Amino acid sequence: MLTRRSTILGLLGMAAALPAAGAIAESAAAPIRIRVASVISSAWLPLWVARDKGLFLEKGLDVEVMTVQNLSTTIGALGRQLDISGATAIDIVKAAAGGLDVVGVCGNTLETAANRQMRLIASNQSGVTSTGQLTGKTIGTPSINGVVHIATLLALKRSGVDPKSVRFIEMMFTNMADQLKAQRVDAVEEVEPFVSALNKAGHVDLGDPMLQVGDPITLTCWMANGTWARANPEPVTRFVAALEEARAYIAGYEVEAREILAKWTRLPKDVIESIVLPTYSTALTPRHVSAWIDAMRETGQLSAELNPSSLVLK
Structure with missing residues (x-):
């Protein structure tokens, strides 16, 4: 010691x-x-x-x-x-x-780009492979207007998606995997340590919206x-x-x-x-x-x- x-x-x-x-x-x-x-x-x-x-x-x-x-x-x-x-x-x-x-x-x-902790993760059953395809979709968020949510809104806007066309549902990080599996949401705003588990389960990584704010x-x-x-x-x-x-x-x-x-x-x-x-x-x-x-x-x-x-x- x-x-x-x-x-x-x-x-x-x-x-x-x-x-x-x-x-x-x-x-x-x-x-x-x-x-x-x-x-x-x-x-x-x-x-x-x-x-x-x-x-x-x-x-x-x-x-x-x-x-x-x-x-x-x-x-x-x-x-x-x-x-x-x-x-x-x-x-x-x-x-x-x-x-x-x-x-x-x-x-x-x-x-940082070299060490990303947040991801926008789409369900592997949703058919979504890019942020630009989220128009009209449902996204799970830990907190409406929280830090990861603001980053997602920024990423949606800069990808040509009207954030108002997207439905957001608040849920805990720990419940997001189950919500994706049950197809209650098309994507989630997730952070580590849960990002690693979702990637391992084969869900689709749409990138890190946080880097839209800065790096x-x-x-x-x-x-x-x-x-x-x-x-x-x-x-x-x-x-x-x-x-x-x-x-x-x-x-x-x-x-x-x-x-x-x-x-x-x-x-x-x-x-x-x-x-x-x-x-x-x-x-x-x-x-x-x-x-x-x-x-x-x-x-x-x-x-x-x-x-x-x-x-x-x-």
């Missing part, structure tokens, strides 16, 4: 950059409790690694992890039942457009109530530092990290081994958020004037 921890700290330069972490470890002060929410997806592996490997505790944090079905439902609980929640830039933009004080505290995953583009991030985040800069800094160490641990000890992924997702070993892990990054800047603001405007999903700089914790 000490060898692994030293390796991680060496990769990050954390020993020199965060002297406070050492003081925290040596002190007898009670850890600061933080309530954090995420969904079951390989995107949130850094959270689980930081929790299971004791990285949060080393930073003086007692992190309680809550699992939810849809991250968009956590916004109203921020600053009350929750302190920090997994999110997408879309969640932050929509909340701000609605007058809520929500900020992004750090990034989590990036979507690279922020896929997931972490958000908090703005008032809480500004009043608690030290716990936020420690939280981000622990996630950064977790990111380095995943890069250096992928086998062990996948064991943690199996524990939290309860997916079979063969599925866990086939999953393409996301590109993890704690970076989050106004530019990352601005790309999604532009995508929402192009798809007609945003009319409010927003300043991206005010949506990211400084």
Whole structure:
């Protein structure tokens, strides 16, 4: 354990950059409790690694992890039942457009052409082989006007399909395979680890709509109530530092990290081994958020004037 921890700290330069972490470890002060929410997806592996490997505790944090079905439902609980929640830039933009004080505290995953996590997947029984053939079809989505949905709307529009001609049905990622098999939908907006399973089952990969927004583009991030985040800069800094160490641990000890992924997702070993892990990054800047603001405007999903700089914790 000490060898692994030293390796991680060496990769990050954390020993020199965060002297406070050492003081925290040596002190007898009670850890600061933080309530954090995420969904079951390989995107949130850094959270689980930081929790299971004791990285949060080393930073003086007692992190309680809550699992939810849809991250968009956590916004109203921020600053009350929750302190920090997994999110997408879309969640932050929509909340701000609605007058809520929500900020992004750090990034989590990036979507890149070299490492795609999202796909638009068509049923192998639908006859659909391209995005341009989805006129009049039914698509399963995790959340109407969520991040993957906005990307799909953008891809449809740029492929010559009127998004209004497409019917969207909300469903959980875990149910999408069954819905395709039952032919209740013609395609689904899916993410890893479920993309790998659908591809293995022979369904049709229509590409990654996320790359219509940008490459690279922020896929997931972490958000908090703005008032809480500004009043608690030290716990936020420690939280981000622990996630950064977790990111380095995943890069250096992928086998062990996948064991943690199996524990939290309860997916079979063969599925866990086939999953393409996301590109993890704690970076989050106004530019990352601005790309999604532009995508929402192009798809007609945003009319409010927003300043991206005010949506990211400084």
